[in-house]
Amino acid sequence: MAIMCQASILDYTGPKASGFAQQYLGGDPSEEIENLGGTAIKIEQYGLYDYARAAYAYAYQLDGLEMASDETHYELACGVLNGFPQTDLHGEPSPFCKLNDFPLRRMFETFLARWELYEFEDWSGVSVRALSLLSNMTVPAVRTSLSKEGFKLEFAAREGTRRDDDKALTLNPKDALSWLSRRRGFTANRNAETRDVASVATEIFANPDLSFDTALQRAMTVLRVDANALADVTQRTAQWVETLRKGGSAEIDVVALRAMARALNAPEPEFVARAVKHLIGLDLTASSPASA
Numbered sequence: 656m657a658i659m660c661q662a663s664i665l666d667y668t669g670p671k672a673s674g675f676a677q678q679y680l681g682g683d684p685s686e687e688i689e690n691l692g693g694t695a696i697k698i699e700q701y702g703l704y705d706y707a708r709a710a711y712a713y714a715y716q717l718d719g720l721e722m723a724s725d726e727t728h729y730e731l732a733c734g735v736l737n738g739f740p741q742t743d744l745h746g747e748p749s750p751f752c753k754l755n756d757f758p759l760r761r762m763f764e765t766f767l768a769r770w771e772l773y774e775f776e777d778w779s780g781v782s783v784r785a786l787s788l789l790s791n792m793t794v795p796a797v798r799t800s801l802s803k804e805g806f807k808l809e810f811a812a813r814e815g816t817r818r819d820d821d822k823a824l825t826l827n828p829k830d831a832l833s834w835l836s837r838r839r840g841f842t843a844n845r846n847a848e849t850r851d852v853a854s855v856a857t858e859i860f861a862n863p864d865l866s867f868d869t870a871l872q873r874a875m876t877v878l879r880v881d882a883n884a885l886a887d888v889t890q891r892t893a894q895w896v897e898t899l900r901k902g903g904s905a906e907i908d909v910v911a912l913r914a915m916a917r918a919l920n921a922p923e924p925e926f927v928a929r930a931v932k933h934l935i936g937l938d939l940t941a942s943s944p945a946s947a
Contacts, residue, residue, distance in 0.1 A: 657703065657759065658696060660740045660749035667744055703739075706731060707759070710766035716842050728770045731763050764788055772828060773844045780811055780825025791840030804837075804864070806830055833858045837865065837873065860921045860929065867933035868902035874919050875900065888918040899930070904937040 658680070666676035674684020681697055698704045706727055713723035741752045750759035768785035786801075787794045801808065808824045826834065835841045836859055859865065859874050875881070882893040882900065889896070889911035896915075898905040909927060916926035 657739060657750045658698065658701060660743040660747075663743040663745070664740055703735065706735065707762075710763055714762055714766040714769055716845050720845065723766070723770070725774075728767065728774070732767055736760065736763055736767075761788060769844070772831065780809060780827055781831035782811075783808065783824045783826075786826065786831060786835065789835055789841055790838040792838065801826065801834065804834065804862075806834055837862055839873075843876075857920050857922070860919075860926055866902070867929045868900060870929075871919075872900050874921070878919060880918065885915055885918060889914045902937075904941060905934060907931055907934050 662676045662680050665679055669675040677684045677686055681700060705722075708719065709722035709724075709727050710731060711717070712719035713727075736751060739751045740749050741754075742748050748755050748757075750757040752760070764784070765788040768781070768788050772781060772785070772789070783794055783797055783801075786792075787797045790797065792800070806826055808826055811823050811825045836843065860870050862870065865873070875885070882896040885896045886893040889908070891908065891911050895905055895908075895911075907930075909931070912927045912930045913923050916923045919926070
């Protein structure tokens with residue numbers, strides 16, 4: 656669709672009587688553009704396709720993410736999203752139209768948000784829009800969550816922006832990473848530095864709104880630690896760890912819980928206290944007359 660929008664404009668504004676737009680589509684210069692659309696277009700021949708593949712893999716941390724580079728970021732941020740046609744010749748929106756939240760534009764903007772969060776050392780702030788894309792949440796839900804958890808947004812004054820602009824309201828990168836790590840829909844970068852991720856995992860357990868099992872599951876995901884690894888550290892079975900992770904009732908082993916806290920870079924007293932309180936609560940619930 657994006658390629659066809661470009662072609663429709665080239666057909667009327669490009670070189671006259673040359674079939675330039677048809678050649679752009681890879682077809683016969685004498686054939687009508689409408690007849691060249693759909694499956695006839697070999698999108699693999701376009702640079703836009705290569706940028707899309709690289710951006711998609713990096714945006715969602717899939718195999719092939721190494722294809723993305725500073726050049727990918729530059730071309731998308733400066734050229735594609737701002738320079739590609741927003742509509743076709745007749746005003747029909749292209750997938751890049753800023754007035755519509757089409758999947759292609761969302762994907763490219765998600766790539767930009769992730770790249771700038773992890774690859775820019777001096778990035779001043781992460782916009783509410785970027786947080787929405789990275790967490791797979793709506794903008795209103797992001798605003799509500801940030802307010803509830805006490806995060807303060809700042810207005811990044813730019814020409815033509817308003818204080819209610821979701822791209823002008825930003826959160827500093829450290830707080831943004833901390834907030835994102837607590838979101839179920841967020842995927843941390845595969846190549847994130849261990850020390851940075853570890854500090855984020857510590858903050859997960861400091862969040863009182865998360866149950867112990869939810870916090871444990873997220874910390875294991877962020878640190879990329881599985882049940883077998885924690886079983887080795889705690890000298891317990893992987894099944895015991897999995898029971899804790901899934902919110903089941905397990906034997907209270909303070910020594911093992913302390914070892915688990917150290918492995919997850921969490922403060923031992925707080926971690927063990929939360930775990931014990933959680934497990935005792937499960938036992939009390941299970942033994943209550945109502946549950947019987």
